[in-house]
Amino acid sequence: MPKTGHDLSKYLRQEMMPNVWCPGCGHGNITRGLMTSLDRLQIPLNEVVVIGGIGCSGRTPFYVNTNAMHTTHGRALAFATGTKLANPDLTVITTMGDGDTAAIGGNHFIHACRRNIDITALVFNNSIYGMTGGQAAPTTPTGEKSTTTMYGNIDQSFDVVNLALAAGATFVARTTTFDFQDIPDMITRAIQHPGFSVVEILGQCPTYYGRINKLGDASQMLDYEKDLTIPQGYVSREEMVGKKPIGIFREETRPEYTQQYQNVRQKAGVKYDS
């Protein structure tokens, strides 16, 4: 691992190397961003639980030297809700792919947003199902190709940020692996946010999405990400057309779920006498 300022090796679970990700995969950039955030926050690693779903992103908990829970497809947030609620002192972070978040686990995602429980959801969005071999995701843009949309995708794709905003998440941000220096900033602010926080990170899958859609190698895909996105709030409406905004879309305080449950306990009063 290149050392840029800090040695992050203590945040890496060395015995799990080498990782399963393809050369040029964006997941490494995001994982490095998460490790940098953990280094900045200095939370004891045994008090952090990283909970993943299934797929390439779901492997992240194995590589970060915190507690790790590699769960079932789409269910990371449901497991995380139990873990956090039963011990609110733990810092709970989920790593989910776009399929985990917006397809099989869509229900858990919107309800976690609604509940505002203090969990940080990192959404690794590479617009495709990578581990199973390049099938269409709920985030595959309309018209684009995958191994299950050979003639062009006719589905409308989900915008994870808009979904999170509509469902009531109190911290919502988006960045890209091109903007890799922003990733630790976003993740750090998300972890510090007292409520449910969502950071969507657009990343490249050169093996499947890039190859099938002829977007070139990893570095060319990063250029593509740069062209696709634009920092929100700094440009006119006209300049936003056809672009994905990046930045922090919401950062507000609403009563947090585990805190609210303390109120429930107080209202319930004294010990039940059977």
Place this chain on the structure above:
Amino acid sequence: MRLIQGNEACALGAIEAGCTFYAGYPITPASEIMEWMARLLPKMNGTFIQMEDEIASIAAIIGASWSGAKTMTATSGPGFSLMQENLGYASMTETPCVIVNSQRGGPSTGLPTLPSQGDVMQARWGTHGDHPIIVLTTSSVLDTYEMTVTAFNLSEAYRIPVILLLDATISHMRENIEIPEMEIIDRRKPANITGFKAFADESFLPFGVGEQKVVTGLAHGEDGLPRASDGENAEHMLRRTYERMENNLDEILHYKTYHLDDAEMLIISYGITSRASKAAVQILRKEGICTGLLDMQTLWPFPEKLINELARNVKGILMPELNLGQMVMPLKAAVEGAVPVKSLTRADGQLFTPDQIAEAVMEMTDSRVCVEVTKGNNQINGGNNHA
């Protein structure tokens, strides 16, 4: 004495066993369990959460169990079907947790308010792959209280998920019970926190205590790290948890017997059906047919050794069950053809009457040698019944 409902007894048993976390989703006929838990848990400094579906409910209790809580969820057939994938996850990750299924008529939405025993095979084999699981069932409100505590005790002791099968009748009926004192078993703590391996044996440490832990549904080693291509290790880890069940059958197998001493005919039943079976034994003995009853409270692991031994002392066995013949399959395998085994089934959402069961036994035998016994309660608690 208190007049309480089966579902209430389940909730009270859970609280008594030390349950501090419940996640669930409403469904008939199990909803009162979650209503009671929602009311009781916050008073005990515990936590209740109503999740978005049953998949999330079982996920949440597994997640909470790794935060150190004793956990439970309750549902009925359709929700139990949704839970199957994560039930396998609980088994694979050796996570203590209790899943209650108050059975109703199926398949699909079926007969939502009527009793059934149609999920006994699903409870054993519903999730994919070989997996250790313990399945208990109950035949009264008192039994429901005791078996709920037992479900927690076994799950905590062996790190195996335990399924408690009720049915629409047990869940909703009310009986006067004296709440018994019961032994409570907690998760075993490891001798040394340093160097603790999360999957070495039954001992357990939650997240936040000791070193970082790795938990995965992939095949893994004793340290929890995935070994997804190592089939030999996967089989070793699987056989090890199976042996944990097999080596502790004295603790796991619970049953009650009734008039077995001189029985020529044997009724083997479980759950709500055992109530009618018990009355049938009295009817049959009046008719001169020496009949006994084995009421299975543990369905899985199946008590094959016990049944094999009992079969050698009788002339025939009847198994009545509220399905089209499910537990009669392992029963026949255990009897090994030693005596005739007859299956009596119904799946119309109604209970057996004692007469129906008695008639089925009468059709199996010409023997009328039994001396009628007094109505004294010649009932023995079998296995390791902590009650």
